[in-house]
Amino acid sequence: MLEFLQQKLETVFRNLRGYGKLSEANIADALREIRLALLAADVHYPVAKRLCEEIQKKALGKEALAGIRPGDQFVKIFHEELVRLLEEGEREIRPERPLRLLLCGLNGSGKTTTAAKLALWFRKQRQDVALVAGDLTRPAAREQLQRLGEQVQVPVYAWPDGSSIETVVREGRARGEKERRDVLIFDAAGRLDVDAELLEELAGVAALWEPGESLLVVDAATGQVAVKVAEAFAAKVPLTGLVLSRTDGDARGGAALSIQQVTGIPIKFLGIGEKPDALQPFVPERFVGRLLGM
Amino acid sequence: VEKFSAGGGERVDWEALLLEADLGLALTGRLTRMLSEEGLLRKPPEGEERIRQELRSILAGDPPKVAHSEKPVVILLVGVNGGGKTTTAAKLAFRYGKEGKRVVLAAADTFRAAAVEQLEAWARRIGTLFVAGNPGADPASVAYRAHAQAEEEKADLLIVDTAGRLATKNNLMLEAAKIRRTLAKRDPQAPHHVWLVVDGTVGSNALSQATEFHRAVGLSGLIVTKLDGSAKGGMIAAVKEELGLPTVFVGIGEKLEDLEEFDADRYVDEFFGG
Ligand SMILES: Nc1nc2c(ncn2[C@@H]2O[C@H](COP(=O)(O)OP(=O)(O)OP(=O)(O)O)[C@@H](O)[C@H]2O)c(=O)[nH]1
Numbered sequence: 001m002l003e004f005l006q007q008k009l010e011t012v013f014r015n016l017r018g019y020g021k022l023s024e025a026n027i028a029d030a031l032r033e034i035r036l037a038l039l040a041a042d043v044h045y046p047v048a049k050r051l052c053e054e055i056q057k058k059a060l061g062k063e064a065l066a067g068i069r070p071g072d073q074f075v076k077i078f079h080e081e082l083v084r085l086l087e088e089g090e091r092e093i094r095p096e097r098p099l100r101l102l103l104c105g106l107n108g109s110g111k112t113t114t115a116a117k118l119a120l121w122f123r124k125q126r127q128d129v130a131l132v133a134g135d136l137t138r139p140a141a142r143e144q145l146q147r148l149g150e151q152v153q154v155p156v157y158a159w160p161d162g163s164s165i166e167t168v169v170r171e172g173r174a175r176g177e178k179e180r181r182d183v184l185i186f187d188a189a190g191r192l193d194v195d196a197e198l199l200e201e202l203a204g205v206a207a208l209w210e211p212g213e214s215l216l217v218v219d220a221a222t223g224q225v226a227v228k229v230a231e232a233f234a235a236k237v238p239l240t241g242l243v244l245s246r247t248d249g250d251a252r253g254g255a256a257l258s259i260q261q262v263t264g265i266p267i268k269f270l271g272i273g274e275k276p277d278a279l280q281p282f283v284p285e286r287f288v289g290r291l292l293g294m
Numbered sequence: 295v296e297k298f299s300a301g302g303g304e305r306v307d308w309e310a311l312l313l314e315a316d317l318g319l320a321l322t323g324r325l326t327r328m329l330s331e332e333g334l335l336r337k338p339p340e341g342e343e344r345i346r347q348e349l350r351s352i353l354a355g356d357p358p359k360v361a362h363s364e365k366p367v368v369i370l371l372v373g374v375n376g377g378g379k380t381t382t383a384a385k386l387a388f389r390y391g392k393e394g395k396r397v398v399l400a401a402a403d404t405f406r407a408a409a410v411e412q413l414e415a416w417a418r419r420i421g422t423l424f425v426a427g428n429p430g431a432d433p434a435s436v437a438y439r440a441h442a443q444a445e446e447e448k449a450d451l452l453i454v455d456t457a458g459r460l461a462t463k464n465n466l467m468l469e470a471a472k473i474r475r476t477l478a479k480r481d482p483q484a485p486h487h488v489w490l491v492v493d494g495t496v497g498s499n500a501l502s503q504a505t506e507f508h509r510a511v512g513l514s515g516l517i518v519t520k521l522d523g524s525a526k527g528g529m530i531a532a533v534k535e536e537l538g539l540p541t542v543f544v545g546i547g548e549k550l551e552d553l554e555e556f557d558a559d560r561y562v563d564e565f566f567g568g
């Protein structure tokens with residue numbers, strides 16, 4: 001009897017101190033919390049589900065650390081695992097020069113602003129950059145890029161109204177080569193993922209431009225459509241990276257995790273404001289903290 | 295998402311269905327609990343009908359109409375960056391212009407590069423009156439001057455486009471509130487409508503946007519753009535449920551005619567279709 005009681009007490013203490021192993025029971029609350037955090041951050045539903053299942057499986061049976069509640073330990077494991085997943089892929093901009101970049105994405109996602117931010121970023125590294133005004137659709141898109149080009153002191157190649165997109169791509173590329181620019185940034189028009197005609201046009205641009213880097217610019221507040229959008233663009237353009245814009249807002253940016261998980265496209269930059277210097281290289285650790293609301 | 299089948303009895307992941315339409319955690323939770331309590335979780339056709347019914351009741355109510363008044367009726371458009379304010383301002387001018395109203399478009403975005411040129415290009419295309427501020431000018435003073443001009447022109451309608459701002463930027467939210475107050479100095483009834491332009495591809499953040507703009511500026515409705523894409527616009531229901539704010543128009547393309555009055559029945563149908 002006494003022995004039994006002693007055993008029981010020991011188990012209680014073990015649980016309290018976090019001895020033993022991580023089990024479905026002792027991490028249940030933490031798992032539920034993480035799942036909700038991911039969904040509240042707009043992580044794609046199937047992605048959130050899969051991540052929870054996989055990371056839970058990995059954690060089960062691990063020795064619980066002394067003095068730490070199993071739930072807390074599981075959150076830490078989840079955190080680390082997400083960081084590891086987000087670190088996958090090439091997050092640096094390719095070093096080969098000359099380099100042609102192509103920026104694409106949904107309407108209003110932040111492409112033109114990002115083009116100017118990247119131009120400044122390269123210029124600060126003493127690279128010779130030029131911007132190409134490739135949006136022939138949106139009213140005053142060219143003027144917007146020209147104005148931004150003045151702000152960051154980078155030349156903007158632009159063509160008069162009525163020019164064809166092929167002309168802009170071909171002549172832009174030729175002029176960049178003639179002027180021996182290190183980096184050329186092509187600002188493409190925005191388009192929706194269901195617009196077959198405009199996506200085909202983008203494929204045509206990519207075929208002629210032959211970009212070394214094609215970046216998809218995605219708003220941090222994008223909801224569940226993010227994955228569908230990224231897949232539609234990836235089917236037409238060889239995407240090499242993601243820029244998550246408007247992370248200076250309170251959106252947690254689950255779209256980026258979803259896209260990276262489903263398509264494997266690495267996140268390269270974050271937009272953190274409207275000004276041309278408001279661009280940051282992506283840091284997985286910090287991003288995961290934001291995502292989980294920690 | 296698992297599809298419904300007529301047979302009934304099989305499992306439907308309602309949570310997935312609702313969340314993937316961007317309905318948000320709170321409303322999704324409420325609807326799935328409702329199905330559970332009413333024993334409809336495993337009855338797809340009945341469950342779907344119940345959700346349709348619930349969405350219709352959330353969205354019920356007449357949208358605000360642009361009435362007639364002595365002084366120009368003022369529509370103020372606000373919202374976060376890139377949502378579609380400027381394009382929507384042009385679409386509204388086009389729409390009301392066709393109805394025979396005399397419209398003035400005001401470009402009170404004095405911040406973003408070429409924002410004025412963008413709206414001016416639209417104004418020229420529509421052939422509508424246009425007022426703008428210089429780069430860096432105080433947007434409230436631009437709105438004030440635009441109102442004076444609209445009155446002078448005996449305009450029926452003044453549509454004010456403003457700069458994009460994230461709801462987390464306190465100084466910019468105060469600036470938006472100031473635009474509203476300044477318009478009220480010219481006419482205590484103005485602005486008659488303050489519409490938040492929300493990107494239809496936005497997820498749960500739409501609720502936060504609506505909450506913050508409502509608090510800072512006071513909203514009378516929403517315009518949800520880019521619904522020509524794959525987004526289902528679930529946040530339309532979430533915002534109506536949570537804040538009581540109706541969606542007045544939806545944007546379905548980049549062209550002037552791509553603006554429609556919000557139609558709750560169609561919205562609910564498309565929610566389950568495709
Ligand atoms: N706060 C904030 N605003 C941003 C950021 N990136 C872009 N913006 C703003 O978002 C709005 C849209 O940006 P644009 O660069 O014009 O977007 P776009 O993708 O080129 O738009 P389209 O060419 O019409 O498809 C502008 O008001 C920008 O100032 C960011 O990181 N933070």
Ligand SMILES: Nc1nc2c(ncn2[C@@H]2O[C@H](COP(=O)(O)OP(=O)(O)OP(=O)(O)O)[C@@H](O)[C@H]2O)c(=O)[nH]1
Pocket residue numbers: 107108138190192373374375376377378379380381382403406409456457458459491519520521522544545546547548552
């Ligand atoms: N497909 C589609 N595109 C739209 C719709 N409404 C606006 N756009 C596009 O979205 C992009 C941004 O629109 P703007 O009107 O410049 O957005 P804004 O809110 O004024 O942006 P800022 O002033 O920079 O904050 C442009 O490329 C528009 O053509 C819509 O309903 N459907």
Ligand SMILES: [K+]
Pocket residue numbers: 521522523524525526
């Ligand atoms: K749609």
Ligand SMILES: [Mg+2]
Pocket residue numbers: 111112113135138141187188189190
């Ligand atoms: Mg652009």
Ligand SMILES: [Mg+2]
Pocket residue numbers: 379380381403409455456457458
């Ligand atoms: Mg605008």
